[in-house]
Amino acid sequence: MKLHHFSILFVIIAIVVFTITDIKTDRLVSIMKDKESLDLDFNNAIDSAARNLVEVDAAGSLVVNKETAVNDFLLSMYASLNLMNDDDKQKRLQNYIPVIVITCEDGYYLYYSDEYKRSDGFTYISKRWSEKIPYSYEDDDFIYSFTMNDTLTLYDKRRLLDTSGDQTVFTLDYHELSQDDQFENFRKQRPDSFLLNDDKFLQVRRKNIIEKIENSLAYYCNKHNSIAQQFGLSYKFALPVIDNSEWVRSIAGPSIVILFQGYPIGGGNIDTYNRYAIAGSEVTKKQIYYLEQKSWYYVYHKAGCPELKKDGIVILDTPYYSVLDCVKAGAYACPYCSGDTGICAPAYSP
Amino acid sequence: MGKIFDYFISIIVAIILFFGLPLLYFSLKQDELTEVATSDIVSDFVDNVQTHGYLTKEMYEVFLEKLNTTNVIYNIHLKHKVLAIEPKYRLKTADEVKDDQNSAYKGKNIYTYREVKTEVPTVTDPVNTVNLNTETNESIMATAVNTPADPNHVHTKACYGGGDYDVNPDVWFNGGSGPSEWGPGNRVGTYYWVYMYCSHCGNMIATLTYEDNDQWDNASAYNFSSDQIQLGLSYMSNGISYSSCKCAFTKWETRWETTYTPPQDNWTFIEYKDGYFVYRRINPNWYSIYLPAMQKALSGSYYPDWLQAWEQLGFDPTYICPDCGSKLSLLCNQMVTSIVPTNPVQTVAVGERLITTVKLTYLDGSTKTVIATTNFSTVKITTSQTATLTYSYTVNGKSYSKNCNVTVTVVPKTKTCINGHTYNLNTDGSDPGCPYCKAWLKSLSVINPNTNSITIFKGTSLEDNGVSLLAIYLDGHKKYLYNGYVDNLDTNYVGSQNVTISYKGKYINLTVITKRNLKKCTVCGKYYELYPDGTDPGCPYCAAKIPIFTGSILKYYATTYSSKILDELYNGNGIYYFNTGDYFSIKVTNKSTTLGTRFMNFIVHNMPAINIQIEKGAPIRNGFNSTD
Numbered sequence: 001m002k003l004h005h006f007s008i009l010f011v012i013i014a015i016v017v018f019t020i021t022d023i024k025t026d027r028l029v030s031i032m033k034d035k036e037s038l039d040l041d042f043n044n045a046i047d048s049a050a051r052n053l054v055e056v057d058a059a060g061s062l063v064v065n066k067e068t069a070v071n072d073f074l075l076s077m078y079a080s081l082n083l084m085n086d087d088d089k090q091k092r093l094q095n096y097i098p099v100i101v102i103t104c105e106d107g108y109y110l111y112y113s114d115e116y117k118r119s120d121g122f123t124y125i126s127k128r129w130s131e132k133i134p135y136s137y138e139d140d141d142f143i144y145s146f147t148m149n150d151t152l153t154l155y156d157k158r159r160l161l162d163t164s165g166d167q168t169v170f171t172l173d174y175h176e177l178s179q180d181d182q183f184e185n186f187r188k189q190r191p192d193s194f195l196l197n198d199d200k201f202l203q204v205r206r207k208n209i210i211e212k213i214e215n216s217l218a219y220y221c222n223k224h225n226s227i228a229q230q231f232g233l234s235y236k237f238a239l240p241v242i243d244n245s246e247w248v249r250s251i252a253g254p255s256i257v258i259l260f261q262g263y264p265i266g267g268g269n270i271d272t273y274n275r276y277a278i279a280g281s282e283v284t285k286k287q288i289y290y291l292e293q294k295s296w297y298y299v300y301h302k303a304g305c306p307e308l309k310k311d312g313i314v315i316l317d318t319p320y321y322s323v324l325d326c327v328k329a330g331a332y333a334c335p336y337c338s339g340d341t342g343i344c345a346p347a348y349s350p
Numbered sequence: 351m352g353k354i355f356d357y358f359i360s361i362i363v364a365i366i367l368f369f370g371l372p373l374l375y376f377s378l379k380q381d382e383l384t385e386v387a388t389s390d391i392v393s394d395f396v397d398n399v400q401t402h403g404y405l406t407k408e409m410y411e412v413f414l415e416k417l418n419t420t421n422v423i424y425n426i427h428l429k430h431k432v433l434a435i436e437p438k439y440r441l442k443t444a445d446e447v448k449d450d451q452n453s454a455y456k457g458k459n460i461y462t463y464r465e466v467k468t469e470v471p472t473v474t475d476p477v478n479t480v481n482l483n484t485e486t487n488e489s490i491m492a493t494a495v496n497t498p499a500d501p502n503h504v505h506t507k508a509c510y511g512g513g514d515y516d517v518n519p520d521v522w523f524n525g526g527s528g529p530s531e532w533g534p535g536n537r538v539g540t541y542y543w544v545y546m547y548c549s550h551c552g553n554m555i556a557t558l559t560y561e562d563n564d565q566w567d568n569a570s571a572y573n574f575s576s577d578q579i580q581l582g583l584s585y586m587s588n589g590i591s592y593s594s595c596k597c598a599f600t601k602w603e604t605r606w607e608t609t610y611t612p613p614q615d616n617w618t619f620i621e622y623k624d625g626y627f628v629y630r631r632i633n634p635n636w637y638s639i640y641l642p643a644m645q646k647a648l649s650g651s652y653y654p655d656w657l658q659a660w661e662q663l664g665f666d667p668t669y670i671c672p673d674c675g676s677k678l679s680l681l682c683n684q685m686v687t688s689i690v691p692t693n694p695v696q697t698v699a700v701g702e703r704l705i706t707t708v709k710l711t712y713l714d715g716s717t718k719t720v721i722a723t724t725n726f727s728t729v730k731i732t733t734s735q736t737a738t739l740t741y742s743y744t745v746n747g748k749s750y751s752k753n754c755n756v757t758v759t760v761v762p763k764t765k766t767c768i769n770g771h772t773y774n775l776n777t778d779g780s781d782p783g784c785p786y787c788k789a790w791l792k793s794l795s796v797i798n799p800n801t802n803s804i805t806i807f808k809g810t811s812l813e814d815n816g817v818s819l820l821a822i823y824l825d826g827h828k829k830y831l832y833n834g835y836v837d838n839l840d841t842n843y844v845g846s847q848n849v850t851i852s853y854k855g856k857y858i859n860l861t862v863i864t865k866r867n868l869k870k871c872t873v874c875g876k877y878y879e880l881y882p883d884g885t886d887p888g889c890p891y892c893a894a895k896i897p898i899f900t901g902s903i904l905k906y907y908a909t910t911y912s913s914k915i916l917d918e919l920y921n922g923n924g925i926y927y928f929n930t931g932d933y934f935s936i937k938v939t940n941k942s943t944t945l946g947t948r949f950m951n952f953i954v955h956n957m958p959a960i961n962i963q964i965e966k967g968a969p970i971r972n973g974f975n976s977t978d
Contacts (some may be wrong), residue, residue, distance in 0.1 A: 025379055045395075327437050
């Protein structure tokens with residue numbers, strides 16, 4: 001064989017190889033691009049969901065707007081995926097969301113697809129909300145119902161708490177168990193109960209809540225598989241591994257957990273996009289700021305700033321609840337407590 | 351030779367083709383993949399930062415590690431866009447500060463109006479024009495009416511001049527021996543003759559004879575009661591022979607026709623009394639003879655009344671001056687009995703003539719207005735002085751004068767000046783100038799300032815600021831006033847006020863703008879205005895240096911770049927915090943040339959070295975401080 005034969009051979013092989021490689025890389029690139037864009041969309045959607053998840057109603061208590069949150073998420077997704085005018089596609093999108101969990105203070109809701117039979121005998125599939133599932137846990141002594149804050153509901157199985165009376169159901173702050181006199185008896189009987197230990201309690205509570213949610217998620221995720229099949233989705237839905245650190249945020253307050261799986265991406269639907277998002281919403285207590293008057297300007301301090309404790313300074317009485325309010329009152333940031341994120345006063349002495 | 355050359359060429363071509371091309375190709379592909387991988391890593395990192403809301407050193411190092419696996423060195427640019435809000439301060443202008451001070455001023459600045467009034471100076475120059483004589487002598491004389499004599503007037507001896515005038519002629523008695531009445535021891539004889547001769551014409555009028563028997567002892571009376579004297583006739587009756595003369599019997603002389611010639615005696619008619627003419631001898635030893643009045647003898651009857659007889663006889667009883675013997679005429683229309691001034695109370699101007707006309711009343715009752723004389727001088731100003739009017743007249747050579755009194759008030763002469771004021775002239779008649787015009791103002795004008803307004807500082811008066819007036823009096827003389835005028839300037843008011851200045855009754859207006867007082871600032875050395883009530887607002891220039899908050903805020907994006915961020919991470923706390931809403935972006939470019947580029951550079955020089963360029967950014971979701 002001559003060289004030119006090898007060359008031709010080589011060219012043939014090379015073309016094949018190059019083409020295939022090209023295709024593959026291109027595919028990868030396209031998937032990556034899609035992923036990026038979907039990521040962005042998803043982020044926006046989950047942000048809008050989380051924004052309206054919780055609000056403070058007139059009485060001052062927290063209200064979890066689960067429907068609004070989910071609606072917002074879906075609308076945002078439709079908008080970014082350009083499905084606003086297409087009802088059918090909108091419905092199909094929902095199939096890629098196996099389950100949504102909305103956690104509240106004392107329980108959680110699930111949003112999942114379910115089959116049901118209607119009066120006309122046909123089976124319909126639609127999304128529905130579950131009831132509120134409390135964070136419950138059972139051991140030998142009590143049946144616990146945890147909440148995201150320190151409140152706890154106990155069902156006293158063995159009458160450890162209330163020896164004299166008939167009360168079996170207690171709703172209390174768990175600290176009371178270790179401090180209150182009426183539970184002296186209990187403390188004697190169960191000195192190493194995790195209820196009496198702060199760290200342990202927190203640990204148990206967190207673990208329990210996470211476990212519960214994860215279990216529900218797993219269950220309904222799997223359940224979705226059967227439903228998705230009917231839509232022709234061959235993707236196998238499964239709960240992804242969610243790191244504990246991610247869960248922390250969700251159990252600190254009402255949050256929304258969205259699983260989004262199996263969305264086809266890439267040029268020829270070669271890959272699927274899987275994402276989960278946990279968006280916790282906290283109704284944070286607004287940071288209180290106090291203004292101090294310097295020579296010709298004001299300075300706002302956070303509530304715990306050490307500068308406030310110095311003597312000989314003039315502090316105004318009214319508290320301000322946001323940096324914007326402070327600035328609107330004419331205050332610069334305190335270089336010690338807010339200097340990182342605020343603007344400090346220029347150096348000018350009249 | 352050619353073959354080896356061919357062989358060589360083919361080897362080279364083979365190498366290039368079979369190794370180079372795939373190498374190049376795959377390295378290019380590798381670049382692409384690296385890019386994808388890097389993109390993924392960077393996405394992951396950005397996501398991480400976005401969700402956590404902070405950037406720790408660990409996160410960053412993990413990221414770097416991952417980047418390392420691509421075997422390319424990158425330039426990493428971190429960018430953190432913070433929405434910074436900043437209050438906007440600005441420096442006030444001094445005017446603004448002044449406006450603020452003015453609006454913060456709570457004091458009062460009230461204008462109180464004071465009435466200003468000056469009195470016109472009083473000039474007393476009483477002019478007495480009352481009762482000024484309106485008439486003059488001439489005018490009175492022109493209108494005087496002289497009344498005629500009283501028809502009931504009876505002439506008496508006074509009508510003839512009165513007093514010592516002889517009315518009837520003396521009787522010369524001449525006769526015989528006279529009785530002892532004629533002289534002691536003259537009594538002789540038997541009968542006596544008394545011849546009465548008219549001393550005027552010398553005719554014998556009567557002859558008296560009588561017997562010795564009759565005693566003429568009665569010196570005072572010889573009663574010829576039985577005898578009758580007849581005028582004009584010569585007859586004898588009881589020893590008296592009468593004759594008459596046609597004279598007025600002014601003087602008779604008696605002649606004695608006896609041996610004894612007594613001196614010639616003159617007999618003077620005394621009076622007609624009770625039907626007797628009484629004569630008296632002008633002699634130390636005198637006698638009075640009563641001669642009965644002769645009756646008219648014409649018809650033989652006798653005149654009981656002498657005068658009557660004369661009148662019937664047609665005699666004109668005349669009076670005879672005893673000295674010169676000339677006949678006296680009736681003087682009752684020349685004898686002034688009383689003198690009355692026509693104007694008893696007079697007010698006359700200095701130097702003017704008094705009205706000296708007087709009204710004379712004559713003996714016969716007639717009146718006449720004449721001009722009397724007076725030596726009263728109207729030069730001196732007096733009040734109610736008595737002036738004597740004297741009228742001298744001559745009657746029968748005798749001059750008489752009559753006086754009467756007039757009350758005179760001499761007033762100075764007045765003059766009316768051109769402005770209509772009446773004033774008294776001097777005593778000597780000179781013009782002292784109208785005192786009203788001297789004292790009263792014609793006009794008042796402001797000469798300084800010469801515009802209609804002046805700007806002064808509070809607390810000062812108009813005099814202090816040199817406001818001066820020009821007063822022009824009515825008589826034309828000018829006076830400059832630097833003070834002494836009255837004004838109603840409110841020294842506590844700041845602002846514009848209309849001040850009325852007045853002097854001696856004239857008013858003039860001036861607009862006064864009062865400015866606030868100034869004070870020098872100790873800090874900056876500039877003068878600034880105090881408040882109207884005098885309190886100190888503080889130097890506005892110093893206050894203007896202090897920035898004030900405008901109320902608006904600046905919203906801008908402050909970008910922190912990688913150097914600062916990394917500084918914070920490595921040299922600072924190790925955590926870089928983001929606020930929610932910030933924008934975090936990262937730009938990763940390759941620093942070292944990638945494989946593909948390197949190969950490409952063999953063929954084509956100056957290929958762009960940066961072919962991995964990934965830029966990702968995301969807004970932070972769970973950051974710290976929210977700027978909402």
